[in-house]
Amino acid sequence: METVIRANKLTKRFGDFVAVDEITFDVHKGEIFGFLGANGAGKTTAMRMLCGLSIPTSGEATVAGFNVFTQPEEIKKNIGYMSQKFSLYEDLSVVENIEFYGGIYGLTRKEIREKHKELIAKLGLEKEANHLVRSLPLGWKQKLSFLVAIVHQPKIVFLDEPTGGVDPYMRREFWDLIYDAADKGITIFVTTHYLDEAEYCNRVTIMVDGKIEALDSPAGLKQKFNVPSIDEVFYKLARQAKRSGD
Amino acid sequence: MSAIELKNITKTYNKGTVLAVDDVSFSVEKGEMFGLIGPDGAGKSSIFRMLTTLLLPDKGTATVGGYDIVKDYKAIRGILGYMPGKFSLYQDLSVEENLTFFATVFETTIEENYNLIKDIYVQLEPFKDRRAGKLSGGMKQKLALCCALIHKPEVLFLDEPTTGVDVVSRKEFWEMLKRLKAQGITILVSTSYMDEATLCDKIGLILNGKILSIASPADTVKAYPEKLYALKSSNMYKLLTDLRNHDCTVNCYTFGEYLHMAAKCSEQEIRKYLEECGHAEVEFKEVTPTVEDCFIRLLKEKSNNGNGNKSK
Numbered sequence: 001m002e003t004v005i006r007a008n009k010l011t012k013r014f015g016d017f018v019a020v021d022e023i024t025f026d027v028h029k030g031e032i033f034g035f036l037g038a039n040g041a042g043k044t045t046a047m048r049m050l051c052g053l054s055i056p057t058s059g060e061a062t063v064a065g066f067n068v069f070t071q072p073e074e075i076k077k078n079i080g081y082m083s084q085k086f087s088l089y090e091d092l093s094v095v096e097n098i099e100f101y102g103g104i105y106g107l108t109r110k111e112i113r114e115k116h117k118e119l120i121a122k123l124g125l126e127k128e129a130n131h132l133v134r135s136l137p138l139g140w141k142q143k144l145s146f147l148v149a150i151v152h153q154p155k156i157v158f159l160d161e162p163t164g165g166v167d168p169y170m171r172r173e174f175w176d177l178i179y180d181a182a183d184k185g186i187t188i189f190v191t192t193h194y195l196d197e198a199e200y201c202n203r204v205t206i207m208v209d210g211k212i213e214a215l216d217s218p219a220g221l222k223q224k225f226n227v228p229s230i231d232e233v234f235y236k237l238a239r240q241a242k243r244s245g246d
Numbered sequence: 247m248s249a250i251e252l253k254n255i256t257k258t259y260n261k262g263t264v265l266a267v268d269d270v271s272f273s274v275e276k277g278e279m280f281g282l283i284g285p286d287g288a289g290k291s292s293i294f295r296m297l298t299t300l301l302l303p304d305k306g307t308a309t310v311g312g313y314d315i316v317k318d319y320k321a322i323r324g325i326l327g328y329m330p331g332k333f334s335l336y337q338d339l340s341v342e343e344n345l346t347f348f349a350t351v352f353e354t355t356i357e358e359n360y361n362l363i364k365d366i367y368v369q370l371e372p373f374k375d376r377r378a379g380k381l382s383g384g385m386k387q388k389l390a391l392c393c394a395l396i397h398k399p400e401v402l403f404l405d406e407p408t409t410g411v412d413v414v415s416r417k418e419f420w421e422m423l424k425r426l427k428a429q430g431i432t433i434l435v436s437t438s439y440m441d442e443a444t445l446c447d448k449i450g451l452i453l454n455g456k457i458l459s460i461a462s463p464a465d466t467v468k469a470y471p472e473k474l475y476a477l478k479s480s481n482m483y484k485l486l487t488d489l490r491n492h493d494c495t496v497n498c499y500t501f502g503e504y505l506h507m508a509a510k511c512s513e514q515e516i517r518k519y520l521e522e523c524g525h526a527e528v529e530f531k532e533v534t535p536t537v538e539d540c541f542i543r544l545l546k547e548k549s550n551n552g553n554g555n556k557s558k
Contacts, residue, residue, distance in 0.1 A: 038412040039383040084410075138286035165409045165438050167285030168538050169545035172499050179483065193412055194439075196502040218503065229502070231413060238414045 002029040004156055004187045005050060010059035010068075012045050019045040021210035022059065029155075032178065032188040034198045037207030038238040043191050046207070047158055050189070052076050064155040077105075080149035080157035080186075084164045087145030090134040094125055097133055097148060105152035119147045139170030146177055150186055157181065159190040163197065175200055198230045206237050213237050247312050248273040249401055249432035250280075250297060255306035257292050257455075262304075266292040268455035269306070274434055274448075279427050281446035282436040283541065289455040290436040291331055294405045297434070298328045311400050324352070327399035329390045331406045331436075337379030341370055341389055344378050345396060352397030362429070363392045366422055384415030391422065402426065404435040408442065420445055440538035449537065451544060458544055463537055470535040470543070472496050475516070476504040478529040488523045492516070497546050504529075506539060 005027035012020040020042045027033045037043045048054040050063050052072030061068040064078040088097050095116055102112035120129050123143055133141060142162055150157050159178075163171045171194065178200075182188050190201065198204050199218050206214040206221075214221055214237060218230055225233045250273060257267040267289040274280040282290050295301035297310055299319035307314065313321045335344045345367075349356050360367070366388050373381065378389060387407055394402060404423075408416045420442060427433055435446070443449050443463060450460045459466060479485045486505055489498040494511035509516060513530065520528055 038414055161410065165286055165406065167438060167541070167545060168440060169542050170285065172542075175500065193410065195413060199502040200500060234413055235417070238412065241414075 003027070004029050004065075005033075005061070005063050005189065007050070007061040008059055010046070010049060010061050011057050012042075012049060012054065013057045018210050020049070020056075023207070023210075023212045025205060025212060025215055027156075027187060027189060029187055030182055030185050031203065032182050032190065032201045034201030034204035035189060035191045035207070036195075036198060036204060036234060037191075038241055040243060041207040041238075041241065042210040043207055044160065047160060047189070047191070050075075051079060051081055051158055078155050080152070080154040081160075082145050082149040082157065082162055083160035084142070084162060085160075088133045088141060088148065091132060093130045093132055094120065094136070094144060095129050097144070098151065101148045101151050107152060115151055119144075119151070122147065139166050139173070142166055142170070143174055143177060146174065146181075150181055154186065156187040156189060159188065161191055161193065163192060163194060171197070195229070195231045195234055198234075204230070206234060208237050208241050209243050247276070248309075249276040249278070250274040250308070250310055250434060252293075252297075252308040253306055255293070255296060255303045255308055257289075257296060257301070257303050266455050267296070267303075270452075270455070270457050271306075272450055272457060272460055274432055276432055277427065277430050278447045279423065279433045279435065279445070281443050281449040282434065282452055283438075283440070283443050283449050283537070284436070284452035285438070285545070288452045290452060291405055292455075293452075294328070294330075294403050294434075294436070298326055298403055299323060324397075325400040327394035327397070327402045329394045329402075329404045329407055331409070333386050333390065335378045335386070335390055335393060338377060340375050340377055341381070342374040344389060345392055348393040349396045354397050356396065359396055359398045362398055362426075363395050365425065366392055366395075383411050384418075387411055387415070387419065388422075391419075395426070399431065401432045401434070404433065406436050406438065408437060408439060416442070440536065440541060443537045451541060453544060453548055466537055466540050467535050470508075470540055472508040472510060474533050474535045474539060475507045475509060475513070476501065476529075476531050476533045477507060478504050479525055479527060481525075484523075485520075485525060485528065488520070488525070489516075492519055497543060499542060501539075506533070508539075508543065 003026045008024050009022040010020060011022050023046060035043055049056045049068055050061060052068060052075035056068060063075045066074040092100060098116040098119055099112055102115055120126055146162060163174055178188055203217050204221060205212050216224060221230065221233045225236055227233055253271050255267055255270045258265050284290050296303050297308060297315060299315050299322050302316060310322045311325045315322060339347065345356055370385060370388055373385065381389065408419055423433060437443065448460060448462055449466060451458045477485060486498060489495055489507050494509050496508040496510060498505060498507040
């Protein structure tokens with residue numbers, strides 16, 4: 001099995017505060033990897049290091065074969081990233097956003113043209129193609145920003161709470177897109193507060209106070225903690241957390 | 247007298263071109279916890295803003311605590327607590343300064359109503375000198391609730407208070423709401439977490455500015471028209487696609503570790519079909535729908551009517 005993310009004792013300190021404390025894990029190609037934890041557990045800091053946005057204090061990590069200490073720019077070219085907070089330009093139309101991101105990631109004009117047809121068709125947004133993104137409902141925006149995040153066929157896509165505030169029907173349509181991408185070999189690294197979504201992942205980690213306290217398949221976790229749902233696994237672990245603060 | 251009452255409230259934006267709230271009527275009794283459940287853009291926040299006198303309706307009337315939202319807006323502002331969807335406290339003031347500020351605006355003191363916020367505030371006290379902007383999501387939400395409560399409101403409006411907050415904090419938050427309700431405070435709350443809907447006395451499902459149903463969570467679930475099955479096998483993706491292609495399937499979707507399937511035919515017929523498709527060892531059981539199932543059903547209907555999307 002090909003490994004696309006490898007983290008070994010990866011650590012980030014801010015002064016005396018250890019935000020991420022020696023986390024070690026591997027993520028395989030095509031895997032949907034769920035990264036859970038309470039607010040303030042260190043998920044975002046860990047993700048920023050893996051995306052090449054923050055240099056770790058110590059430890060080792062490679063992402064898509066590149067070293068997070070020495071090759072952050074290479075990492076950025078080979079990953080996709082989507083968060084709930086910032087993803088698309090609201091004042092550009094659907095098509096303009098696709099063209100913009102396609103251009104940023106170095107696609108040719110021909111590739112961009114093909115991509116925009118493909119994505120618009122996939123989302124059924126033919127009528128809205130020239131509307132400003134601002135006018136789209138949140139669920140559609142999230143789906144579009146996911147497809148834009150993988151417009152350059154990255155090896156890995158990082159999704160930071162992609163479905164926050166989205167209704168249950170749209171959340172499921174969003175996950176259909178995730179499955180489709182994973183099926184095509186894109187590795188998915190996803191954080192969420194909806195614990196039913198943890199069940200859709202191949203493996204799940206739960207971070208507590210900067211450390212990885214559990215890492216297994218959803219079924220394996222439930223068995224290990226002897227509880228019927230991931231909710232309860234999470235609750236058992238996260239309740240022990242000593243720190244709170246993002 | 248109801249604590250909150252809306253009669254035929256309509257609100258449009260952009261000179262009448264965008265219909266945000268469409269002829270909405272409902273009432274919330276004193277001491278009740280009423281959940282407004284709907285997707286983004288359904289009109290929930292517009293309703294909150296009209297009831298909190300921040301926005302005028304185009305048509306219709308509404309009262310809060312017996313006061314008219316247009317004529318008596320000043321009186322209403324004194325009796326309501328409001329926690330908007332977007333964090334709206336002063337980021338550059340400390341926890342304590344924010345609370346003092348809101349108490350002063352309402353001509354009271356932190357001490358006067360301390361008993362109401364005590365349970366929540368003790369958790370914030372270690373950070374009382376920290377700036378509000380530097381708090382974690384869960385802590386911000388607790389502070390916002392304290393500020394909304396400091397003048398002992400009769401009616402509390404909470405617009406998606408738990409969006410983006412982790413499970414542990416969400417549970418704690420709902421424990422706090424229960425205690426506030428026990429003290430007789432009427433609560434109108436909106437959420438996108440369906441498990442939270444179950445904790446309300448009554449829920450209103452809202453879509454495209456229209457209320458689709460108002461009932462207790464138990465009655466909402468009872469009104470589900472089809473049989474609902476939960477299924478699980480080693481190849482979930484094939485199971486899902488096969489079930490969606492079956493004639494008697496009304497709807498089929500993932501639900502945690504299971505698939506949920508609303509169907510018009512019997513268990514035997516479905517089992518036979520699955521055997522024909524080559525599925526061995528499928529775990530199969532009839533289940534009671536949850537509020538989430540009911541909501542998915544309504545959203546699916548809307549999407550089928552809306553754009554002719556025939557996917558199941």
